[in-house]
Amino acid sequence: MSVKVKDVCRALEELAPLALQESYDNAGLLCGDAEMEVKSALLAIDVTEDVVDEAISKGCNMIISHHPLIFRGLKKITGKSYVERCVIKAIKNDMAIYSSHTNLDKAVGGVSFKMAEKLGLKDVGVLCAExxxxxxxxxxxxxxxxxxxxxxxxxxxxxxxxxxxxxxxxxxxxxxxxxxxxxxxxxxxxxxxxxxxxxxxxxxxxxxxxxxxxxxxxxxxxxxxxxxxxxxxxxxxxTSGLGVVGILEKPMSEIDALKLIKEKFKCADVRFSPLLGREVRKIALCGGSGAEFITLAMSKGADMYVTADCKYHEFFNAEGKILVADIGHFESEQFTKEIFKAYLSEKIPNFVTYYSEVNTNPINHL
Ligand SMILES: [Zn+2]
Structure with a gap:
């Protein structure tokens, strides 16, 4: 049975309806013909030129990413920026590009739920229900x-x-x-x-x-x-919203909890607020830039809040009441590809998807 771009979009939107996305976002089908037949799809966090090349070399004619390639309006497409070059390359190669972004951040079973699964948390519920x-x-x-x-x-x-x-x-x-x-x-x-x-x-x-x-x-x-x-x-x-809160199977010391997230999310380093000298049992998580929810995580009784992109002053918001850990934006969202794969293989059996092997994390550590 042939699979069309629109079938893949429809399946992904059952999991993460576009209506859930933030007003500033640009999730959905960004490039390509909805009626086109899809041979196979490449699953990525970001779309870069290397990712488009990888899709071509793997014989895929669709890329499904977490971050939208086109976020703001493009007024010229002359190839001056990587976004323009990716769009040109995608169109020349009949490549469809679809992104599931803040709608997947908010969906039940989305980005932060996947993070909770990686840490083995139980009783997981939404942090900031909308x-x-x-x-x-x-x-x-x-x-x-x-x-x-x-x-x-x-x-x-x-x-x-x-x-x-x-x-x-x-x-x-x-x-x-x-x-x-x-x-x-x-x-x-x-x-x-x-x-x-x-x-x-x-x-x-x-x-x-x-x-x-x-x-x-x-x-x-x-x-x-x-x-x-x-x-x-x-x-x-x-039932849906940004971030999650869950319980660790076994309470552990703050240092052990930090080591656990460093290992599970393969972080080069973890930045964290002052230790409180108590055990960590309840953990709040928010994939991507979630510093705005530090106080909410605290009010939900979380001992630790794991997110990314926290600024210097935002660490002060921990107020000696919660341990805030910044694990990096890419690190927090890297497992999102697994959500796409699992969902699509269940909804469209025999549809072939590949994980991108390109490391698109633009941040390095010395
Ligand atoms: Zn993100």
Missing amino acids: PEALCQIVTFVPQDYAEKVANAMFAAGGGCVGGYDGCSYRVEGVGTFRAGEGCNPFVGELGEMHYEKETRIEMVVREADAEKVRQAAMSAHPYEEPVVDVYALLQKSK
Whole structure:
């Protein structure tokens, strides 16, 4: 079965909907034709000229990166900057480029969840939960088809509440309709009022998934003109957001915790705030530049906060109440490629992906 660029985009956006991205961000398909067939994809953190060359040499015609190659508007594409040269090379070589950035930072199972997994943290939850719009989706199905339609809606992302999935409410009743001239009713006769025993199915869905779930219900529904209603809800869900907090399997000294993160994230060095002389049990993490959440990590009772790009003055915000560790931006996000690989291999079996072997970290240590 051939895989198109749009199929890969759709799969990645199930994990990290574009609607989650920050307003300044530019995640999504940045370059290439959505209808193009994809042979294989190269998975990278950044897109550089070396990465585009690597994709070409590996026979890939799609690059999936964490950081968007094109972040601000390009007014000229003459090859003066590496971004322009990458765009030129990608277009000349029919290379699609897709990025999943702050939307993947915020998605459940995203960048910081992967960091927590690497440290073996348990009871992992979101650090800075963000309100996300919710909808209620309702349809009316002949009773024998209720299970089929509900399952299609669940599979498209409907009916998830916290750690539960398959959440729906069903009630039996009677639907009425009269098929007009030219109709092809699933049950009943043309021009006659029909009374059908139906099940009303309703479930909650993230607004970002509402259209997909509505389409799934329409496709699975046996009627010629299915009724599938979507209502906006006033309450918001708080399941996604930046950063995570979790618990270490076994508490350890601050020095051992620092050594653990240095080893797991393969850091040349770790910069950290003054030690507090207590054990580390609860750890907050935020991949990339997360210095703004030091105080929030503290208020969540974290003993240690691991992030990157902390400035001199930001270390003072530790206030002798939390151990802040800066492990480097690239180091914190390096395992993001594994998220892409695992998700795509589950969603599009037999689709070939390769890890980029280019070290794109622009920062070196002496
Ligand atoms: Zn980043």
